[in-house]
Amino acid sequence: MTNRTRTNRTRRATLYELVDNGVLSAEQAEAALEALRRSEESRTGSSRVLREAAGYLGGALVLAGGGLLVELTYDTLARPTRVAILIAVTLLFAATGLYLLGGRPGPHTRETVPGARRRLSSLLFALCALTGASAVGVAVPDFVLLPATATGLVLALLGLLAVRASPGLLALAVATVATVHSFAGFWFDHVLPDRAPGPEFGQSELSGLLLLLLGTLWCLCAARRVMVTPTFALALGVTIVLLGSFWVSSVGQTWWGHALALLVAALLLAGFVRRRDLVLLVGGLVALVAGVRDTVSDLLGSVGLAVLVLVLGALTMSLGAFAMRRPETAGSHSARGGVAGNGSETDE
Structure with a gap:
């Protein structure tokens, strides 16, 4: 039995003791219990918002701190050390995201993990794709972006598979565009270096x-x-x-x-x-x-x-x-509840 359950039972017993003594009526006791329940839910909701905001702020600070450290020490640290810092930050994001999911990523998280934890873990996996791609970008020779963007694409896809949420979807879209652009550059700069492209392609x-x-x-x-x-x-x-x-x-x-x-x-x-x-x-x-x-x-x-x-x-x-x-038809998209802006569509 949790502490919250014990507290609720104690409150109910105390109020109904007053009902038995004639101090309160049964309706007044129920109204008091409802008011206490709403007050507790309000405090809990505010606490959850603060905890979620703290998670976002912490992730942003870790990303900013890691980036600032690499930038300030870029000329003094060796390449392997810079790569190690980025890998450590990547692993930290991934481990924190998995911890928020209870160590059980997958499609079932929508039913088993609260919305705030899913959103934060999805954001952490998106940041993981960014830092992982940066680590590969530092490790590979200069001006070869395809390995870095491909790494970001794989990590973003894994993050989206771990938890289906909007931040992961956005990370996958960005990684897709970056990978396609870097692939085209790699194709013409390294696969066909001696063959001049046609005037129209x-x-x-x-x-x-x-x-x-x-x-x-x-x-x-x-x-x-x-x-x-x-x-x-x-x-x-x-x-x-x-x-x-x-x-x-x-x-x-x-x-x-x-x-x-x-x-x-x-x-x-x-x-x-x-x-x-x-x-x-x-x-x-x-x-x-x-x-x-x-x-x-x-x-x-x-x-x-x-x-x-x-x-x-x-x-x-x-x-x-x-x-x-135009008049609606029975098989139209809006009749299926898919019109843009439909309130039935939710992220969480």
Whole structure:
């Protein structure tokens, strides 16, 4: 029997002793017990918030302290010593995260571990991916980023598998983008060092196409609610798609890259018409404005481009209004409770 249970029984016995003596009525005793219960829950909730905030602050201080130590001693410490410091910080984050999960990571944590502990452990695993990638980045030869970003990707994926929460999802998305970009650079700088890339296909185009592919798969998984917090996951997927579109069209500056960016914008807007997710509308508008800017700025000039963007914005706004007023169908996404902003979707 816990101390809290003993306290509750003692309170109840004391109050009902007053009821037996005629000092209080049964209704007054129950009201007093309810007031005491609410007061205790309020204090417990405040204590939990403070403990969670202390955990976040502690993790940030450890990360800042480790980074500052490496920065201040970068020229005096040998490379193995710097790597050892980063590995120690990584192991500390991982061990603390596992301790918060009770040493039993996995999909069952949603039912067995309180929400605050899951969120904090997920953040610690995300920081673990960052420091682990930094350790590998310091250990490998300079200007070779792929081993470091790949390590971060693996650690972020392991952290997400250990506890399904938003910080782990964000860490996985960042690690995915970094790994794709470093892979494209490694491919053209080390795998094909003596072969000049074609005029219409280089590092930015390869990065963009890979990100478009991965972002599309990410969005499909989020739309099917395979990932945790589907709306947040969809926002991350759309962001990855937009980054891919930007690298192909704005950085690459190829005609097919411009056409691909406009196609991405059309697909995102079509997805909004079908699903009515605000994330898809915002992503489609961003992709449309960026694609139009890169494609027709040289043809129409700055003033003509501004007018065209204004007209496209008006048309898109009208399209969105039409989609919002369209009658619901029995098989629509909103009927399944998946509309963006639905209160039924929770992270924890």
